[in-house]
């Protein structure tokens with residue numbers, strides 16, 4: 104321990120790191136100042152950590168899909184445990200009822216499991232536990248209706264047992280136990296798989312900001328073939344899309360879409376062309392991409408939103424990845440863009456999704 108690390112008793116935390124970063128999990132947990140105690144399923148890790156603030160504030164935070172303080176654990180194989188649901192429900196009630204969680208949500212530790220055993224178990228356990236809790240909690244069904252700053256009782260179950268704790272969705276980094284809403288990338292007629300990424304990003308953002316109103320104007324950089332464009336148009340937004348490559352034919356003639364086939368660096372909107380949001384999913388050099396966003400952020404309305412995919416495809420080392428991340432954060436800050444959040448979403452491969460906003464009106 105260095106002299107700056109607070110001398111606190113370690114606590115147990117459950118963190119989720121996507122499989123794409125499994126090789127970096129040791130570096131990531133070290134970056135949080137913690138130690139891995141056990142890996143659970145393919146993406147979860149039980150860690151011991153002295154300073155939980157690091158979960159949200161360290162260089163390694165952006166690698167975490169989700170996290171939870173483990174305030175109650177029952178390591179066991181539920182399949183072999185007689186009366187698991189009843190015992191687990193009673194224990195959760197005893198432990199958490201007095202702490203007044205706003206809601207209770209239970210998920211499975213391995214969402215990709217081929218059989219539905221733990222999905223059904225999670226649902227049965229939630230049903231039984233809610234019979235014990237207050238009617239208000241039992242009535243809470245819409246996951247996105249949670250107050251993102253109020254503590255929810257989250258619980259995960261799997262073949263390694265049951266792990267639960269109370270934390271706000273914002274601090275856990277997602278409304279759902281384990282992260283964000285599952286959005287299929289294979290919807291019929293989808294133009295590109297990237298569409299699901301912006302759908303998930305907009306769902307995630309609800310923890311921080313109200314939805315942009317219909318008619319909001321988006322500037323989209325690196326739009327081809329147009330999966331994200333289609334999602335924005337579906338939500339009633341107006342989109343100015345820029346790409347060197349063409350958009351999918353299915354977007355031809357969309358009344359709320361203006362497309363310019365050109366290099367983003369050559370796009371020079373005059374001062375009267377303003378936008379409520381900028382979305383950038385350009386591939387290529389991430390430093391160049393963020394500098395284009397910074398340049399075009401002068402055309403953002405006050406309080407305007409930026410969603411930026413920080414792509415790191417050829418960067419594999421932890422420190423190099425952090426340097427790139429820091430470069431993007433510094434460039435945005437120098438342009439007066441405030442950080443809302445940075446995360447790794449379901450469909451992010453070697454990339455992060457960064458959210459910023461321009462200063463609000465005074």
Ligand SMILES: C[S@@+](CC[C@H](N)C(=O)[O-])C[C@H]1O[C@@H](n2cnc3c(N)ncnc32)[C@H](O)[C@@H]1O
Pocket residue numbers: 294295297298324325326327328329330331332345346347348365366367368384385386387
């Ligand atoms: C990952 S794809 C975007 C996928 C898109 N968001 C979708 O939903 O289908 C990246 C795009 O960035 C574009 N791009 C990269 N650098 C660019 C630049 N300097 N100017 C214009 N387009 C650029 C590429 O042509 C490519 O189409």
